[in-house]
Amino acid sequence: MPQQPEPLVAKLLLAWYDRHHRELPWRVSPAMRGRGLRANPYHVWLSEVMLQQTTVQAVKPYFQKFLNLWPKVTDLAAANTDDVMAAWAGLGYYARARNLKKCAEAVATEHGGIFPDTEAGLRALPGIGDYTAAAVAAIAFDRQAAVMDGNVERVISRLYAISDPLPGAKPLMKSKVVAVTPAERPGDFAQGMMDLGATICTPKRPACALCPLNGECLALRDHDPERFPVKAAKKEKPVRLGAAFVAVDGQGRVLLRRRTASGLLGGMTEVPTTDWTSRKDGGTDVEHAPFRADWQPCGTVVHVFTHFELRLSVYRAHLNATANADGWWEPVETLGEQALPTVMKKAITLAIPLAFQP
DNA sequence: AATACGGGGGG
DNA sequence: CCCCCAGTATT
Numbered sequence: 001m002p003q004q005p006e007p008l009v010a011k012l013l014l015a016w017y018d019r020h021h022r023e024l025p026w027r028v029s030p031a032m033r034g035r036g037l038r039a040n041p042y043h044v045w046l047s048e049v050m051l052q053q054t055t056v057q058a059v060k061p062y063f064q065k066f067l068n069l070w071p072k073v074t075d076l077a078a079a080n081t082d083d084v085m086a087a088w089a090g091l092g093y094y095a096r097a098r099n100l101k102k103c104a105e106a107v108a109t110e111h112g113g114i115f116p117d118t119e120a121g122l123r124a125l126p127g128i129g130d131y132t133a134a135a136v137a138a139i140a141f142d143r144q145a146a147v148m149d150g151n152v153e154r155v156i157s158r159l160y161a162i163s164d165p166l167p168g169a170k171p172l173m174k175s176k177v178v179a180v181t182p183a184e185r186p187g188d189f190a191q192g193m194m195d196l197g198a199t200i201c202t203p204k205r206p207a208c209a210l211c212p213l214n215g216e217c218l219a220l221r222d223h224d225p226e227r228f229p230v231k232a233a234k235k236e237k238p239v240r241l242g243a244a245f246v247a248v249d250g251q252g253r254v255l256l257r258r259r260t261a262s263g264l265l266g267g268m269t270e271v272p273t274t275d276w277t278s279r280k281d282g283g284t285d286v287e288h289a290p291f292r293a294d295w296q297p298c299g300t301v302v303h304v305f306t307h308f309e310l311r312l313s314v315y316r317a318h319l320n321a322t323a324n325a326d327g328w329w330e331p332v333e334t335l336g337e338q339a340l341p342t343v344m345k346k347a348i349t350l351a352i353p354l355a356f357q358p
Numbered sequence: 359a360a361t362a363c364g365g366g367g368g369g
Numbered sequence: 370c371c372c373c374c375a376g377t378a379t380t
Contacts, residue, residue, distance in 0.1 A: 053375040092364030
């Protein structure tokens with residue numbers, strides 16, 4: 001038998017959350033909710049999608065920008081997809097933005113503009129997986145849904161000293177979260193667990209002395225908490241090479257292209273590049289340029305993706321007129337409004353240092 | 359079950 | 370600086 005009766009974990013965690021929860025733009029504090037103020041499902045959903053694989057700090061300005069541009073889910077559903085991609089640029093994992101738009105459209109057309117209020121109903125929508133469905137159901141609709149993200153995995157794996165490695169141990173961890181999730185205030189419990197993982201039960205050097213669960217934690221009692229969660233060995237990233245071409249025409253405009261709709265950086269904007277597997281063993285980069293010009297090398301951009309490292313040789317050319325090429329010519333002044341992912345901003349900045357200055 | 363998919367922050 | 374972190378969809 002575990003030392004801690006299940007209700008105790010929820011009681012301790014909720015008491016801690018009442019005192020230490022973070023104020024966030026999409027969050028309704030326990031005190032305000034006590035006065036009848038409900039969380040806005042659109043805000044909760046938007047923030048949770050942005051928070052997938054992404055830190056609170058990075059999300060904040062994007063969340064505000066999206067709400068200013070599209071105050072209601074029906075506004076987002078009616079928006080121009082290119083505008084949504086441009087607004088998302090820099091946040092990463094761009095399939096999230098494509099699915100965000102699809103989800104808003106589904107809510108608007110199939111659900112009358114009202115989000116489903118059950119975990120299963122939410123789970124059926126584009127871009128909403130196990131985590132987001134449970135989070136929105138618990139936080140926005142007060143459903144007793146067990147929310148498990150990376151923070152919760154860490155807290156749970158330490159609380160029960162789970163030595164099985166991730167990702168195989170996920171079902172076991174999920175069963176533990178189900179067992180401790182209370183019927184009362186499940187949304188606050190979920191947010192409290194995630195806040196605890198983000199601020200106290202951190203990956204390195206956890207602040208166990210400040211933890212409300214330190215009396216129940218088996219890892220603290222019997223092991224080194226930092227050892228948990230145990231993870232399967234990771235493999236090394238391959239390196240891919242390529243070249244990027246920043247062309248500036250006689251009117252101070254830069255040649256841009258649209259990437260194909262799916263796959264890496266799908267639907268985003270780019271400057272012309274070679275493919276990203278090319279070795280430098282046959283021919284030179286400029287043979288693959290969009291057109292003949294006086295291409296000048298201006299250095300290399302290194303960008304690390306999840307599963308490979310990209311080294312882009314950047315070339316620049318200033319033209320007297322406008323060359324004929326696929327894509328479009330964008331004034332340097334409006335480059336900041338384009339759906340340019342970070343790697344492309346890096347490449348353009350290397351070629352035109354002041355390109356993104358205000 | 360394994361892989362594809364960005365970017366930011368901390369030690 | 371290198372190392373680590375973290376959901377969903379697809380295959």
